[in-house]
Amino acid sequence: xxxxxxxxxxxxxxxxxxxxxxxxxxxxxxxxxxxxxxxxxxxxxxxxxxxxxxxxxxxxxxxxxxxxxxxxxxxxxxxxxxxxxxxxxxxxxxxxxxxxxxxxxxxxxxxxxxxxxxxxxxxxxxxxxxxxxxxxxxxxxxxxxxxxxxxxxxxxxxxxxxxxxxxxxxxxxxxxxxxxxxxxxxxxxxxxxxxxxxxxxxxxxxxxxxxxxxxxxxxxxxxxxxxxxxxxxxxxxxxxxxxxxxxxxxxxxxxxxxxxxxxxxxxxxxxxxxxxxxxxxxxxxxxxxxxxxxxxxxxxxxxxxxxxxxxxxxxxxxxxxxxxxxxxxxxxxxxxxxxxxxxxxxxxxxxxxxxxxxxxxx
Amino acid sequence: xxxxxxxxxxxxxxxxxxxxxxxxxxxxxxxxxxxxxxxxxxxxxxxxxxxxxxxxxxxxxxxxxxxxxxxxxxxxxxxxxxxxxxxxxxxxxxxxxxxxxxxxxxxxxxxxxxxxxxxxxxxxxxxxxxxxxxxxxxxxxxxxxxxxxxxxxxxxxxxxxxxxxxxxxxxxxxxxxxxxxxxxxxxxxxxxxxxxxxxxxxxxxxxxxxxxxxxxxxxxxxxxxxxxxxxxxxxxxxxxxxxxxxxxxxxxxxxxxxxxxxxxxxxxxxxxxxxxxxxxxxxxxxxxxxxxxxxxxxxxxxxxxxxxxxxxxxxxxxxxxxxxxxxxxxxxxxxxxxxxxxxxxxxxxxxxxxxxxxxxxxxxxxxxxxxxxxxxxxxxxxxxxxxxxxxxxxxxxxxxxxxxxxxxxxxxxxxxxxxxxxxxxxxxxxxxxxxxxxxxxxxxxxxxxxxxxxxxxxxxxxxxxxxx
Numbered sequence: 001x002x003x004x005x006x007x008x009x010x011x012x013x014x015x016x017x018x019x020x021x022x023x024x025x026x027x028x029x030x031x032x033x034x035x036x037x038x039x040x041x042x043x044x045x046x047x048x049x050x051x052x053x054x055x056x057x058x059x060x061x062x063x064x065x066x067x068x069x070x071x072x073x074x075x076x077x078x079x080x081x082x083x084x085x086x087x088x089x090x091x092x093x094x095x096x097x098x099x100x101x102x103x104x105x106x107x108x109x110x111x112x113x114x115x116x117x118x119x120x121x122x123x124x125x126x127x128x129x130x131x132x133x134x135x136x137x138x139x140x141x142x143x144x145x146x147x148x149x150x151x152x153x154x155x156x157x158x159x160x161x162x163x164x165x166x167x168x169x170x171x172x173x174x175x176x177x178x179x180x181x182x183x184x185x186x187x188x189x190x191x192x193x194x195x196x197x198x199x200x201x202x203x204x205x206x207x208x209x210x211x212x213x214x215x216x217x218x219x220x221x222x223x224x225x226x227x228x229x230x231x232x233x234x235x236x237x238x239x240x241x242x243x244x245x246x247x248x249x250x251x252x253x254x255x256x257x258x259x260x261x262x263x264x265x266x267x268x269x270x271x272x273x274x275x276x277x278x279x280x281x282x283x284x285x286x287x288x289x290x291x292x293x294x295x296x297x298x299x300x301x302x303x304x305x306x307x308x309x310x311x312x313x314x315x316x317x318x319x320x321x322x323x324x325x326x327x328x329x330x331x332x333x334x335x336x337x338x339x340x341x342x343x344x345x346x347x348x349x350x351x352x353x354x355x356x357x358x359x360x361x362x
Numbered sequence: 363x364x365x366x367x368x369x370x371x372x373x374x375x376x377x378x379x380x381x382x383x384x385x386x387x388x389x390x391x392x393x394x395x396x397x398x399x400x401x402x403x404x405x406x407x408x409x410x411x412x413x414x415x416x417x418x419x420x421x422x423x424x425x426x427x428x429x430x431x432x433x434x435x436x437x438x439x440x441x442x443x444x445x446x447x448x449x450x451x452x453x454x455x456x457x458x459x460x461x462x463x464x465x466x467x468x469x470x471x472x473x474x475x476x477x478x479x480x481x482x483x484x485x486x487x488x489x490x491x492x493x494x495x496x497x498x499x500x501x502x503x504x505x506x507x508x509x510x511x512x513x514x515x516x517x518x519x520x521x522x523x524x525x526x527x528x529x530x531x532x533x534x535x536x537x538x539x540x541x542x543x544x545x546x547x548x549x550x551x552x553x554x555x556x557x558x559x560x561x562x563x564x565x566x567x568x569x570x571x572x573x574x575x576x577x578x579x580x581x582x583x584x585x586x587x588x589x590x591x592x593x594x595x596x597x598x599x600x601x602x603x604x605x606x607x608x609x610x611x612x613x614x615x616x617x618x619x620x621x622x623x624x625x626x627x628x629x630x631x632x633x634x635x636x637x638x639x640x641x642x643x644x645x646x647x648x649x650x651x652x653x654x655x656x657x658x659x660x661x662x663x664x665x666x667x668x669x670x671x672x673x674x675x676x677x678x679x680x681x682x683x684x685x686x687x688x689x690x691x692x693x694x695x696x697x698x699x700x701x702x703x704x705x706x707x708x709x710x711x712x713x714x715x716x717x718x719x720x721x722x723x724x725x726x727x728x729x730x731x732x733x734x735x736x737x738x739x740x741x742x743x744x745x746x747x748x749x750x751x752x753x754x755x756x757x758x759x760x761x762x763x764x765x766x767x768x769x770x771x772x773x774x775x776x777x778x779x780x781x782x783x784x785x786x787x788x789x790x791x792x793x794x795x796x797x798x799x800x801x802x803x804x805x806x807x808x809x810x811x812x813x814x815x816x817x818x819x820x821x822x823x824x825x826x827x828x829x830x
Contacts (some may be wrong), residue, residue, distance in 0.1 A: 104493040124444050191433055327390045328440040328447050329433060337429045337451075337460035 002097070024067040024239040025050065027057040036065035038274035041074050042090035044261070044297075045215060047235075049090075051294035056281055067161055069097060071180030078105045078266040085268040087275040090261065092133060092233070093180030094324060095333035099260045101126045102331060106274065113280045119328075121260070121300050123326050129260035130282050131297040132235035134251055134321070135185045138218070141246045143227035153195045153252040156228070160202055168206055172217045172226035175210035177343060181259070185231045187333050187342060188257050188324055195254070204232070204349030221247060231257075239296050258323040261297065364534060371556050378552045384643075386541045390534075393541075397533035401526040410485055411518045413519045420451060420515055422508035427451070427459050427515055442525030448497065458600045464488050465499070465518055473516055474501040495522045563590055572597075577600045578604040604700040617665050620779050624658045626795075664761040664792040671723050671796065675803050683721040685756065685824075686714040689749055692728045696736065704741030707732070711749035713757040717824055719804045727800035730822050731760040738764035738818075763817040772810045797822075 025046050026036060042049060046068045059066045063354055067086070069077070075096040077085055091097050106126040114122065121129040139158060143163065150156040159168050175181035175327040190196050209226055211217045217229045218240050229237075229279065234249070263282065265275045281287040288299035324330070332338055415435040421428050429451045441448040450461035452468065467490050476484040485502040499520035506513045560584045569581055580597040583590065628651060635647040693709045700707045717724075728747070735745045743763040750757050767775060774780050776798050779791040794808075801808040801822050811819040 102448075104446070105496070119443075124446070325440075327443065328445075330434045331429055331435045331439075331447060331449075332433055335431050335460055338431050341428070341430055 016234045021349045022067045022069045022073070024065060026065045028063040028064065029058045029061050032061070032063060034063050035271040037062040038064045038088065038271050038278060039086045040064060040066045040088045040090060040278070041069055041077055041086040042066060043071050043074060043092050044067065044090060044295075046299075048295055050360075051289055053347075055290060055294065058279060060277060060281070062277075064278075068101070070178075075100060078264070079103075079349045080268065085266040085270075087269040087271045088263060088265055088278055090130075090263050091180075092259060092261045093184060093260055094259055094326065095184055095330040096180055097127055097264055098123065098326070098330040099334045100266075102328070105267055107267045108277050109279060111264060111276070111280055113284050117283060118300075120323075120326060126264060127326065128263050128279060128283060129300050129326055130263055130288070131291065132236070132300055133259045134299065135188075135257040135259065136234045136237045136249050136251050137232050137250050138221055138229040138232055138241065138247060140224070140227045141248055142220055142224075149248060149250065151250060152252050153193060153199065154254065156230075156252075157195065157198055157202055160206060160228070163354075164281060167227060169209060170225075170227040171203060171206050172211055172220050172229045173203070173231055174214060174217060175212060178253055179213060181214070181343075182231065183235065183339070184259065184324065184333055185257055186346070187338075188322070189231070189340060192255055192257070192322055199230075200345065200349045204352060208350055210350070226349060235295075235297050253320075255322045256319045258321050260300065260324070260326055262326065367682065371560060374556050375549075375553065379549065382545055382548055388543050388544055390537060393537035394530075396427045396535050397530040397537070400533065401529040405498070405521070406487060406500070406530070408438055408441055409487070409498065409519050409521060412436075413485060413500050413502050415518050416451070416519065417502060417504050417517050420504060420506065420517070422506045422511055422513060425508070425511050427453050427506065427513060429460050431460070439519070439521060442521055443523045444528075445524045446495065446497075447522075448492065448495075448518075448520045450516075450518045452518065459515065460629060461518075465494055465520070468499075468501060468516065468518055470516060473501045474514070476503075484529045490520075492520065497522055498526075518673075559586075562586055566593065578607075613668075616779055620661055621658065621665075624654055624661070628654050628658065661792070667726060668792060668796050668799075671800065674720055674723060678720055680718045680720065682716050682718055683724060684714055684716050685724065685758065686711065686749055688721060688725050689728055689747055689758065692725060692732055693747055695706065695731070696732055699747065700736045701735060703739075703741045704743075705736045706744050707736070708744060708746045709748075710746060713751045714819075715749060715751055715757070715824075717804060720800075723800045723803065727797045727822070728758070728760075729821075734793050735760050735762035735764070735818070735820070738762060740764060741754070752823070754825070758822040758824075759819055761813045761819040762819060764812065766812055766816055766818045767810060771773045775810070776808075793818075 006159065023046050027050070027093075028034070040053070046066060053064050053066055055210070056062070071091060071093040073357050074089055074091050075093070078089055078100050079085075089100075096302070101124060108125040110125050114125065114128065117128065143166070144159075147159060147162065148155070160171070176182040176186045189199070193199070207221070211220060214233045216234055217226070218236060220226050221229050221243060234251070234342075237249040241247045252283045263279060263281070265272055269275055282291065283301075285301055288301045291297055292299045383670060413433040414622055415432050415438065416429070419430045419432050421430075436447075439445075442780045448462045448465060450463065450468075453458040453459055456470070457644040467488070469486060469488065472486050473483070476486050478484055483503040483505070486501050487498065487500050487573055489498055491497070499518055499748050501516060503519045504517060506515060518746075524811050565583065565586065566589070580602040581593055583593060631647055631651050631654065634649060635644050638644040674800065689711075690709055693707055697707045732747060733747065739745055739762045745760065745762045748759040748761070750759075775794050777791075777795065780795075797820075798808045804824065806824040809821045809823065811821060813819045
């Protein structure tokens with residue numbers, strides 16, 4: 001990644017932990033050494049978001065600290081009292097972000113930039129969408145051996161049935177019990193797809209493999225651990241398939257779920273002014289363009305000029321986009337009972353020998 | 363000018379504006395109430411719908427409450443796009459099955475008691491401050507039955523009030539615009555209407571202003587019914603003025619003639635006397651000059667008296683005067699003068715009659731009548747002044763035993779300066795004319811009758827209006 005090398009000057013690695021531990025990096029303008037002016041917690045990997053943060057730090061002359069955390073951890077931080085909470089939360093877990101706002105942990109912000117945002121890209125002036133994320137399936141072409149590349153869920157199911165033992169243990173997903181994005185997209189599938197039941201059954205029979213995050217799934221695909229990955233974040237997947245030609249990213253033609261990466265300022269933020277400046281930059285036309293260029297994320301404002309806009313995605317696929325709306329409907333995905341029922345189904349299919357859990361996992 | 367009572371236009375505008383403001387205010391207030399109510403009802407309906415959908419998806423399974431929340435319930439709540447929503451499903455042990463575990467003031471007892479006639483649970487609505495914002499909650503109970511188990515659960519759904527307020531504000535704003543437009547339009551129409559109504563008055567004013575001072579022709583009558591009486595009065599007034607002017611013109615001409623002729627006579631007689639050598643003749647001529655000047659003096663006096671009366675009629679207010687008092691005073695003052703001429707003056711009448719009018723004018727009238735009667739009476743005769751109340755009115759009679767006036771002459775004696783040909787008494791010919799003007803001023807009629815066996819009766823008949 002060229003982005004990675006270019007930012008090495010700007011940040012220093014503070015902590016590296018295991019899968020559960022937080023990774024923190026500090027971005028600062030040249031010749032400045034101070035305590036952070038802006039503390040951001042996010043789900044996106046540091047390496048991916050770093051170029052944008054570095055350019056922001058240099059433009060605004062601010063010291064920015066970014067900590068990469070697990071989805072649930074990020075949400076928990078926002079509910080902390082003064083001191084414990086970051087100044088800005090960037091997350092792809094729309095439903096948890098929405099619940100934070102609904103429960104009154106976010107503070108509203110309105111500016112000229114935010115007024116320009118489309119209605120669907122924000123909620124209550126407290127939650128702001130800054131990037132699209134199509135949910136895709138990724139396939140290792142080696143598996144096909146002359147067979148057609150599946151373009152929809154139906155075709156994917158046919159392929160799995162046709163390949164039989166060849167794909168046993170070779171299908172991968174993020175673990176929906178621990179990965180917020182996995183649960184959200186799976187729950188969305190359960191509402192959208194008539195093939196949902198068949199998917200669940202087929203995945204269960206084929207001994208679905210579960211991974212702690214999207215990057216791990218892609219790594220497994222690269223290593224040949226799995227041939228098929230389902231419900232992955234589009235921006236990572238396209239990045240990946242661009243680099244490895246034998247790996248193909250497919251936006252299912254029956255429908256493609258689209259989620260939004262969102263930002264909010266917690267009520268107990270210590271540097272809300274800096275957070276507002278970051279939001280204004282992130283959501284401005286130029287900021288969106290830089291976001292597209294520097295991180296590969298898909299900006300929500302189509303005029304951003306990047307080639308990876310929503311319009312570009314539309315051209316890529318003949319399918320239907322089914323966006324997950326930034327609205328109260330997401331509250332259902334945070335319901336404990338709903339989660340218990342969905343996970344029961346999931347476990348019954350994925351771990352057939354175990355008894356269904358009686359309580360929700362997290 | 364400073365006592366003008368303000369403008370009709372301004373008063374009408376003020377009144378109608380006040381009415382409009384009151385009506386507009388009432389409309390706004392009731393629209394505000396209605397908008398609040400409509401917003402509350404419609405969003406309460408959303409809450410009810412969401413609670414109902416949630417309620418339908420709660421079941422008992424193996425003795426456990428299972429709530430499979432439907433997406434449609436949240437879709438419904440999302441119709442208030444900027445409002446936060448809260449919900450909870452609580453079992454009979456007040457344990458939260460799912461949802462928010464800290465919802466405040468859930469009225470469990472009320473929810474249990476709220477049933478319709480068939481025993482179905484009815485929803486209860488209440489407002490509580492929750493998580494820093496006012497929230498409208500709807501709670502409803504549900505009875506779950508599974509084989510031997512029975513359980514009551516409570517469903518609580520709440521939403522903040524942004525959408526309600528926005529809807530109420532929108533309706534209010536719409537009504538405000540409507541009322542403002544209505545106000546402006548109505549005011550414009552009213553101003554047009556007032557201008558149209560007042561236009562005849564302006565026209566009238568212009569018509570009068572453009573006239574020459576001597577033009578007393580009646581004004582045209584193309585005015586609304588309400589203004590017609592004003593126009594009639596104005597026209598009547600001008601007609602009166604015309605009559606007075608005519609009378610004055612005639613009088614001036616007559617007076618000039620009456621004075622110029624004797625003056626010319628006087629002048630020539632005095633000239634003759636100056637040239638006359640015979641002292642006896644000159645003496646006769648001089649005494650004739652004296653007679654003529656006496657006659658002229660009388661004429662001038664009566665003319666002045668007449669002018670004085672005319673002025674009084676126009677300037678003096680009418681007061682209550684006693685006819686009897688005036689009549690007796692006139693008799694008293696003339697009785698000696700009558701006796702000198704061998705005429706006895708008698709007053710008859712016990713009743714007192716009061717009229718509204720001018721005492722001086724009445725006295726002049728009675729005096730003229732009595733003097734006339736005495737003048738034309740032969741010595742040893744009787745002049746009677748009689749005052750009687752006749753029905754609602756009163757009659758004043760002066761009767762003499764003189765030569766009387768023939769029927770042909772009777773209408774003519776009221777003309778100014780008319781003098782009976784067969785009379786040798788000196789006089790100006792104004793006495794009866796003045797008397798009749800005074801009578802007319804008091805609304806009375808002056809009539810002449812023959813006395814029996816001979817003589818004249820002058821009767822002044824006051825009608826009821828002037829009598830007290």
